[in-house]
Amino acid sequence: MKIHPRLIDVFPDEHDGYPDHLAAEDTTDALRDACGDASRDFPEALWIEPREWAERAAENDRANAWAMNCIDRYTNQTPTHECTCHSLRANLEAARNRARGVIYRDGPRAGYRYAESGQYGSVWLSPLSVYAEANPKRWGGANVRSVLEIAVRRGMLPDRLQPAEYGFRHAMAGTSGRGNENQTGDSWVALNRFPAGWEETARLFRPLEVIFPASYEQAVCCVLHGMVVSVGRNGHAVPWARWIPGQRLMAYPDSYDLTRYDSERTAKSAWRGSFAIASCTLPDDWSRPAAG
Amino acid sequence: MIRVAVLIAVALVLLAGVPPFQSCAARRTVVVGPATAAVYVYEKDSGPIPAGVTVALDRLNRDRRIVATLLEDDTTDGSGAVPDQYRAALEAARKAGLPAVVALAGQTVLRVTPKPASEAAVMEAVP
Numbered sequence: 001m002k003i004h005p006r007l008i009d010v011f012p013d014e015h016d017g018y019p020d021h022l023a024a025e026d027t028t029d030a031l032r033d034a035c036g037d038a039s040r041d042f043p044e045a046l047w048i049e050p051r052e053w054a055e056r057a058a059e060n061d062r063a064n065a066w067a068m069n070c071i072d073r074y075t076n077q078t079p080t081h082e083c084t085c086h087s088l089r090a091n092l093e094a095a096r097n098r099a100r101g102v103i104y105r106d107g108p109r110a111g112y113r114y115a116e117s118g119q120y121g122s123v124w125l126s127p128l129s130v131y132a133e134a135n136p137k138r139w140g141g142a143n144v145r146s147v148l149e150i151a152v153r154r155g156m157l158p159d160r161l162q163p164a165e166y167g168f169r170h171a172m173a174g175t176s177g178r179g180n181e182n183q184t185g186d187s188w189v190a191l192n193r194f195p196a197g198w199e200e201t202a203r204l205f206r207p208l209e210v211i212f213p214a215s216y217e218q219a220v221c222c223v224l225h226g227m228v229v230s231v232g233r234n235g236h237a238v239p240w241a242r243w244i245p246g247q248r249l250m251a252y253p254d255s256y257d258l259t260r261y262d263s264e265r266t267a268k269s270a271w272r273g274s275f276a277i278a279s280c281t282l283p284d285d286w287s288r289p290a291a292g
Numbered sequence: 293m294i295r296v297a298v299l300i301a302v303a304l305v306l307l308a309g310v311p312p313f314q315s316c317a318a319r320r321t322v323v324v325g326p327a328t329a330a331v332y333v334y335e336k337d338s339g340p341i342p343a344g345v346t347v348a349l350d351r352l353n354r355d356r357r358i359v360a361t362l363l364e365d366d367t368t369d370g371s372g373a374v375p376d377q378y379r380a381a382l383e384a385a386r387k388a389g390l391p392a393v394v395a396l397a398g399q400t401v402l403r404v405t406p407k408p409a410s411e412a413a414v415m416e417a418v419p
Contacts, residue, residue: 043336043337043338045337045338045339045340046336046339046340059343060343062343063343063344063346063347064346064347064350065343065346065347098362099361099362099363099364099367100361100362101332101346101349101350101352101353101360101361101362102349102350102353102354103346103347103350120353155370203370203371204369204370205370206370208364208366208367208368209336209364209366225340225341226341226346278336278364279336279364279366279367280367281367281368281369281370282363282367282368282369282375282378283369283375283377284369284375284376284377285376285377286359286361286377
């Protein structure tokens, strides 16, 4: 698998969703405090010796067992500063789809909707539903600490657009940016304009256990075990969802309708302030995700 | 008269295909249908989910068309309770020891298989 160099270590100038002054606040201790009871250390049982990473990656390739295979769509935040929340939604959706036990063989595909998304209860969440509270001023981004605290405390609302008719009583636009065929793009919505009673629905989609890697190696282990690791670096937050051994790259579904890659050098500079959602709230009945 | 009654009873039992000394409980087990759901219940701190388990769940969902899922031991629904669909599976798995695959017909536990580590082991665990 040869990756084109133009897709590696891409840091466009317009990325202002995770500026340095916000990133500086995202220490591991601050994130742990923000998550409260949901905070978890990296479990020792999940450690994989670096010499075994390539073997485990090959096994994941054969089994389609990456977090990337639990992500069934891209999002498109253009031109907003919502990146930390788009990374969060990939993390939470992947955790939920992983629990559902269905593999999306090619991962997210631009301009494509999996029939399986609707058949197996995939729910598309709204990054805007968190960002609107994390940064009421709309522009300037949000730090990971804020968006995680919000998601753990009260959850995320579903996008108005879903792969099946689930009958959610509360939903909203996915982004105030462009969106795409699998994400609603619409006007900015302030928190006080959310649909009445929205908390009842948002509580259905919350992280329950969040692992904070204490090293680059632990972050790689989380990815090798099929979890998304959300990181912020160079002004932009992204969800690592696959590790490629040959070039030692981290692949992520970028919130611009495509997959991009971080080099090992970039990844080693980015793991601080990273997190992986190990488990999340699940429905009482997978066929009725709106019912609780 | 008694002999005739006994002969008729034995004939009826044989026609029904039920062994004459099988208990009511055993007969209930016989009439339960094939699995409608399978749950791999695990505790994330205790070890990884084998890649083969992921493959097996996908196959069960697509090929067998049953609801085959993962459940972390501490998972709740939005209200903080164990999700309704997982109550029976979680109780059975905890009794057997985690990780375990629980095969169910509705909310009836058909089989509990501790520590399945491969695709084949999970497939065999679901009747």
